[in-house]
Structures are given as structure tokens and as C-alpha cells.
Amino acid sequence: MGAAHLQRLSEVSSSAGSKGGTVSMNFIFCFFSGHAMAVRDALSPGKLIFGDLICQWRQEHGPVFVLFFFARSMIIVSSPDGVKELIVQAKHPKDSGTYTRIQRLLGERYMGTGLVSERDHSTWAIRRAIVDPAFHRKYLKQSMTQFNSSSDLMIQRLQSKADGATQVTLLDELNKVTLDVIAKVSFSCELDIMVDGLSPFTDAVRVTLDALGNLSRAPWFEYSPVKADRDKRKQIRDSCKLLRQFGEKCIRERLAAVQRGDEVPADSLTYIINATGQLTHDCYSVENMVDDFVTFFVAGQETTANLLTSCMLELFHNQPEVLYRLKNEVESVIGDKSDVAFEDLPKLEYMAAVLKESLRLFPPAGGTVRQTAEECYINGQRIPAGATTLVSIYVIGRMEEHYKDATVFDPDRFMQQDEHVLFTFLPFSLGPRMCIGKNFALIEAKVLLCKLLTNFDFSLVPDQSFDMATIGTLRPKDGCKVTLKPKST
């Protein structure tokens, strides 16, 4: 086994150019832990986040370099050439190590073989074709009532705190409302989460996502005999169970209603049930539906909440002029209408650019991982078959060679068409495995931002951290703490 490991390290490092000196030095020093300690030290509290560390190493070592973590190697790729080779084509499957953990978390079925984690291309393609129409703009148009009504529940909650003194953590509020939206729009189910206090569902999503992030950095956690770790593992498994049991209950109730011929809501779930009923093959069982239920819950909730929180933190902290322009646009498009109409959305052009700029600098999903199906070349570097490759969405969006003044928050760069280099803007990924919920997320984000800006004036609470955290997904570490007042006219 040691010899096989040795051979593998040697092969990967000689092809992709190991970070941190010559291959032979690297080989001797890093045989056991590889770059794990360097990463751990650089990322200790108050220092860098993983994406920034990779940005630094990218400046030194170019767009393709390899890192070693104990017995695993990972090639880090951050170039349009790499995006084209690894993501835009359907040639290379998702990485087995990374996505198997998403299928089963600590042995407990989590997202199973839902759309995010299914690795086999032909099985995935059949399922994606079933679910895709439920995310088309035409269908989402019919869901504007739910987008608006969930947002209104959040506004009502915040109104009771809009005294200029009560501290509100925007990320917590947005986590609740985005979960409510996904539950209502996709599954027409009530979670009763728009109340004070913690919701077991938002907690379960956070606990499982954090576990995915932590496990990739500290794989020994899975086997640790320490009581605190055993308790944590139980909490993670219980969270998986909670999400799946709830999903299965919703799905079985709906299946029974459809079979009885009851009138049922025209949501994604009914759509999927009807679509599978028309198919002759047995490729979408109740278990698969539960997989997708959990997948939509997890993939669709935190990402959108993180996007909005990062965006608002940046606007309140650093961008008074952008905020002023944005408020003016909302004022002229929405005025004193209580709801955002589907037809209003394309008119919010500056808001679209502000959201894009937030996604470029603070992509909630920082990367995607592929396993090369065959040998390939990226930026002239040979990548062997079977290599684990991380395409860093975060780093690609922050390179000066792709974006002028790359670290400056400037939404105007997206007001002009094709300002950026092709294949460098991929917060929703690209190619066939691109996010199915992109339109959903952007509609939701626009509705929520309109409602927040038309109802309140915000002030940042002093002495909070403006750092980002990357456990699982990228989000503001302190969640954007604000006080708010009813909007002055």
C-alpha cells in the first residue's frame, strides 16, 4: 500500500508540478501529511481563508499545482483552460472521494444520489431531464406569490425589531427565509420556521454542511474516540435523519394524494411525481426523490442566504455609493408597490450587476471537484487519469488577468457585456452540471433585496468581524450584525 501511495504521489507531482519546491524535496518532507500542516497553520483563526491561501500560491506556482493531504493529492486548477477541460465538457465525472461523502455522511444517507452527488453521467442525465422543467423561468413565474409571501413573513418579523437598537444577525434571518422559500416553492410544505429561536431544519442544514467542510480538513474526526467528537458525530447523523425523514413524509403524503386523485399544489414535487409516472423505466424511486428533496433543501438554502449576506455586508461596510444607486433603482422600479412582479425583475439591471459582483468576489460555493477520466493537458501541464482536481471558483474570479482591478467591488464591470474573460465567471458552475437553481436563486435574491431595501434603513453594529468563513460554504463569519429602522421617506 505504501509503495502504491509512493508511486501515485510521484506520478501526480511529476505531472502537475508540486507546490513548494522540487518534487523530490516535497516528496521527502510531505510523505505523511503533505501540505495539511501548512494549510492548517495558514488558516488558523484570524489568518487567511482557504481561497486566499490558494490565491497566494496561484501567484507563485501558476494556474495548475498539486497539494498533498495525507494519502490524498489534489490538483488545484484556476484557469479558463482548466474550466473548459474539466467542467464545460461532460468528460470527467465528479470526484469519488468528495461526492461519496455527500452521498453518505458518516455512514448515514445524506443527499444520496441526488442531482449534486450522482457521479454516473447517464443516470444523472435522466434524472436531470425529469427535474429540469420544474426550474424553468416559466414555472418560476407562477411561484412569484410564494417568493413574495415568504419575504413578507421575514419583513414582519424584522418590523418588530426595527427600533434602531435591537441587534439582528442578517444571516440567521436569511437562512430562515430561504429555507421557507424552498419548502414552499418546491414542496408546498410549512416548516413554521419564521419564528424566533432556532429552527431544527436550519440547524440540520448548517450542521451537515459544516461537517462536510470539516471532514475534508480533519478526516480523523470520523474515528476520534473523544466524547465531544462522538457527540458531534451523533448530532451530524441525527441531522441527516431529520432532513430525510421529513422529506420522505412529505413525498409519501403527496404520492398518496396524487393516487387518490385529490387536488394537489402545482409545485416541483407534483411535477416530478407526474413526470416519473409517465416514464417506463424505474430510475426514480421514492428514495431518489428523498435524495433530491434533501439536495434542494441544502443546495438551495445556505447558498442564497450567504450570497445576500455577503452582498449586504459589503454594501453597508464599504460601498455607500453602490448602495445609494441600488436604492434609487429599487425606488424607481418598485416604488410603493407591496409585491415584486416577475416583469419587474429584468428592470432591476443594476441589482443584477451588484449580485453578480458579489458572486464573483464571494462565491458561496468556492469550488467543484472532478476526477479525470483520462489523461489530459491543462495550461500545458499533464494531468494523469484518475487525478482529483479542484477547480477553484473563488480564485478564478479574483485574478487580475481575468478581471481588471480584480479585488475592487465594481458592479459596473457587469453592466457592460462581455467585460470579463470567457470561462472565468462560474459561481453557479458551468457546463452540464451547472446549478439547476440559478434562476430560482437570482429571483429569490432580487425579491428579498427589494423588500429589505424598501422597508428598512440598516446600520452595522460596530466591533463585528468583517472576515469570511469557509467551512462548507463561504459566508461572513459574524453573519452581518445590524440594527434597523423603518425606511425614512
Ligand code: HEM
Ligand atoms: C446563490 C445561490 C446558489 C449558488 C451560488 C449555487 C451554486 C452551485 C454550484 C457551484 C453548483 C455545482 C456544484 C458542484 O459542482 O458540485 C450547484 C449545483 C446545484 N445546485 Fe446550486 N447554487 C445556488 C442556489 C441553488 C438553488 C436555489 C437550488 C435549488 C432550489 C440549487 C440546486 C442545485 C442543484 C440541484 C445542483 C446540482 C446540479 C446538477 O449537477 O445537476 N442551487 N449550485
